[in-house]
Amino acid sequence: MATTVLIMIDGLAADDLNDRPHDLPTLTALGERGMHVTRLQSDLPATSLPGRTGIVTGVPPSTHGIFGNSILDGEAFRYANPDDVRVPTLAQRAKEAGLDVASVGYGMVRPEDTTTFVPPWWVGEMIMRGRDAAPVKADRGWTRLLEGRPDARLAALRDAGVEVDMPDAYQGGKLGYLTAGTEGDRRAMRSAAALAASDTPPDLILTEVLMPDVVQHVAGCGTPAAIGSLGTADAWVAVFLAELERAGRLDDVNVMVVSDHGHGPVERALHPERILPGVTHASEGGTLFLYLPTGGLDEATERLAAHDVRPLDGDVIPADRPHVHAFAAPPGTAFEPAADDAPSQVTWGQPRYVSSHGFRAGSPRDDRACVLAGPDIPAGKQAGAPASAVEATLAALLGLPAGGHGPSLISD
Numbered sequence: 001m002a003t004t005v006l007i008m009i010d011g012l013a014a015d016d017l018n019d020r021p022h023d024l025p026t027l028t029a030l031g032e033r034g035m036h037v038t039r040l041q042s043d044l045p046a047t048s049l050p051g052r053t054g055i056v057t058g059v060p061p062s063t064h065g066i067f068g069n070s071i072l073d074g075e076a077f078r079y080a081n082p083d084d085v086r087v088p089t090l091a092q093r094a095k096e097a098g099l100d101v102a103s104v105g106y107g108m109v110r111p112e113d114t115t116t117f118v119p120p121w122w123v124g125e126m127i128m129r130g131r132d133a134a135p136v137k138a139d140r141g142w143t144r145l146l147e148g149r150p151d152a153r154l155a156a157l158r159d160a161g162v163e164v165d166m167p168d169a170y171q172g173g174k175l176g177y178l179t180a181g182t183e184g185d186r187r188a189m190r191s192a193a194a195l196a197a198s199d200t201p202p203d204l205i206l207t208e209v210l211m212p213d214v215v216q217h218v219a220g221c222g223t224p225a226a227i228g229s230l231g232t233a234d235a236w237v238a239v240f241l242a243e244l245e246r247a248g249r250l251d252d253v254n255v256m257v258v259s260d261h262g263h264g265p266v267e268r269a270l271h272p273e274r275i276l277p278g279v280t281h282a283s284e285g286g287t288l289f290l291y292l293p294t295g296g297l298d299e300a301t302e303r304l305a306a307h308d309v310r311p312l313d314g315d316v317i318p319a320d321r322p323h324v325h326a327f328a329a330p331p332g333t334a335f336e337p338a339a340d341d342a343p344s345q346v347t348w349g350q351p352r353y354v355s356s357h358g359f360r361a362g363s364p365r366d367d368r369a370c371v372l373a374g375p376d377i378p379a380g381k382q383a384g385a386p387a388s389a390v391e392a393t394l395a396a397l398l399g400l401p402a403g404g405h406g407p408s409l410i411s412d
Contacts (some may be wrong), residue, residue: 004205009237013259013263031372058405058406063087063404066080082110092113105121120188212233255373267351276303285358286356287329388406
């Protein structure tokens with residue numbers, strides 16, 4: 001059985017790859033050699049942790065439980081972590097089937113569900129996602145990912161000069177985060193390449209590149225900085241493929257490159273704490289979650305509708321969270337807290353983050369990029385596919401049943 005590799009590039013929109021083939025030559029060539037899905041739908045909401053979790057489960061957030069980057073814990077929202085995933089992941093099911101599984105910096109996989117595990121570079125005593133203004137203290141579900149365990153395979157990579165250990169992203173302020181993150185992405189891809197090109201490659205390798213999401217939030221999608229960051233991700237994929245070719249294994253590995261969500265420009269930031277004072281909420285890009293344990297949904301819906309914010313249509317909230325309600329902003333609008341010096345009556349203003357995601361269902365800028373190639377991948381182009389097709393395709397490549405009901409991209 002050929003090795004299967006999943007490379008997730010955070011925030012790579014379908015339009016980025018469709019419209020910028022010369023800026024993303026490696027991904028373009030990969031799709032031309034194999035398959036290019038021109039528009040892959042996002043999970044709802046189209047945000048990072050739901051997207052990552054959907055990739056490895058194939059089921060909607062209402063089933064796997066990661067309905068947002070933040071989920072309700074008691075009466076407060078907190079970051080979701082891999083221990084919150086309610087269904088077996090592809091990594092877990094593959095390992096239980098006797099397959100060799102490596103996770104190299106992938107964000108929503110538990111160490112015990114792998115043979116070889118390298119934590120994400122963005123996890124430490126602190127943790128920060130792409131649109132956060134500052135890191136927050138990581139909970140036990142995240143910090144336990146940092147606990148090392150004996151691994152002869154990783155030791156051999158270190159002995160061979162491969163930099164497996166991730167840099168500290170939380171030293172040196174914002175510049176330190178950006179530089180450490182770029183190096184973290186490089187190390188993850190280099191380590192994944194070394195594993196895939198080794199004499200005993202894993203059956204499944206999961207890895208990711210995070211920085212394009214961070215850069216687009218701050219600099220804006222389509223800007224020179226954003227294009228440069230996406231181009232850097234493309235270069236890391238080129239490094240990965242070059243290592244396979246050097247080892248004579250390029251034709252022995254199935255590679256799927258997919259994003260967790262897209263990115264779109266933000267022109268207006270709504271301030272939910274001003275629109276709905278006193279309501280417990282969590283906001284991430286164009287998605288807003290409200291916790292309304294004592295009612296008030298009709299009033300909240302009316303107030304949000306005045307800003308063209310509507311309930312998020314989709315299979316999002318688990319049934320055992322009846323007091324959590326999801327809303328989505330229209331394209332060009334996101335949710336952010338008001339500045340400290342903003343007048344009390346102000347409910348919207350200029351955004352701090354000029355690009356984001358998680359907009360209303362069907363927003364084209366939330367659509368994801370997807371290319372795949374390898375010995376078991378038929379060549380061709382597909383105009384579109386649902387989010388669940390990613391896990392179904394990976395499962396089919398591994399000879400496993402799909403975790404959900406998604407269509408495999410490689411089935412007849």
